[in-house]
Amino acid sequence: MHGSDHLVLTDEYLLILNWREVTLGGRNAGSVVTLRDRTELESLVRELDTVNGLTAALRAQEHEFANRLHVITGLLELGETAEATSYLADISTRSLAQAEELRSRISPPAVAALLLAKIAISTERGIEFDVTPDSRLDQPYSATRTLLTVIGNLVDNAFDALDGCPEPRRVTLELSDQGGEVSIVVTDTGPGIAADAVDEIFQDGFTTKTARGRLRRGLGLALVHRLVTRAGGSITVTPGPGARFDVRFPTQARPDTTAAVITAMDRAR
Numbered sequence: 001m002h003g004s005d006h007l008v009l010t011d012e013y014l015l016i017l018n019w020r021e022v023t024l025g026g027r028n029a030g031s032v033v034t035l036r037d038r039t040e041l042e043s044l045v046r047e048l049d050t051v052n053g054l055t056a057a058l059r060a061q062e063h064e065f066a067n068r069l070h071v072i073t074g075l076l077e078l079g080e081t082a083e084a085t086s087y088l089a090d091i092s093t094r095s096l097a098q099a100e101e102l103r104s105r106i107s108p109p110a111v112a113a114l115l116l117a118k119i120a121i122s123t124e125r126g127i128e129f130d131v132t133p134d135s136r137l138d139q140p141y142s143a144t145r146t147l148l149t150v151i152g153n154l155v156d157n158a159f160d161a162l163d164g165c166p167e168p169r170r171v172t173l174e175l176s177d178q179g180g181e182v183s184i185v186v187t188d189t190g191p192g193i194a195a196d197a198v199d200e201i202f203q204d205g206f207t208t209k210t211a212r213g214r215l216r217r218g219l220g221l222a223l224v225h226r227l228v229t230r231a232g233g234s235i236t237v238t239p240g241p242g243a244r245f246d247v248r249f250p251t252q253a254r255p256d257t258t259a260a261v262i263t264a265m266d267r268a269r
Helices: 039-077 081-105 107-123 144-161 219-229 258-268
Strands: 006-009 013-024 027-037 128-129 168-178 181-188 236-237 244-250
Touching: 013 236, 013 244, 027 168, 039 081, 107 128, 144 168, 144 181, 144 219, 144 244, 219 244
Parallel strands: 128 168
Antiparallel strands: 006 013, 013 027, 168 181, 181 244, 236 244
């Protein structure tokens, strides 16, 4: 730690810690420790990354729509009007049906919208993203931002884990909120987590990803772990091959804890 800037994650802040020895007249006179609050700066960096993720979802949808328009244009140029009409009706029905079917099972609109965006991104990245047919979020749930944070981070990590992996490239999400408990299970067909890293994966700074610009790696799972734990729940990981993350926490989180951690999460994103 000596002489270097270290980013320290607490429940509320992201701090830069620096420690130096002080020498006077050749004698050790003690140490100087400085702490600098980097919460707001890190917040801006994470917010930009979130915007980039939304842009990626919109770009994926743009490509999909462009391909469909090309097919319709080609059919019309060939004089296949009936076929073009049938194709247009089919894709319209399928897209609307997918959105409505997902929305009928996932009550919080923001969570359903997030999942539709992830489906678009997975299609562009050549990944099969499956929200299991029995997944449901039926109960009214005030802490929607908690769900968005946990689901978003775990699904994104699963997508990244499949980069460069052979087929099948699949991510599966299971959701339920029965019995007063929210359950989130994310699995993927990637290499998984090494058995000797299971105890370290939720520590601040642990990552297997390469650096990407100025974005701090190794914060996502640490922040999710803090969020879930402070909400009175638990998060566990099963070692590979293929990673499996199990999250459980009460539908009614412990008083005055979830909001505090969500604030820290928002500042760190």
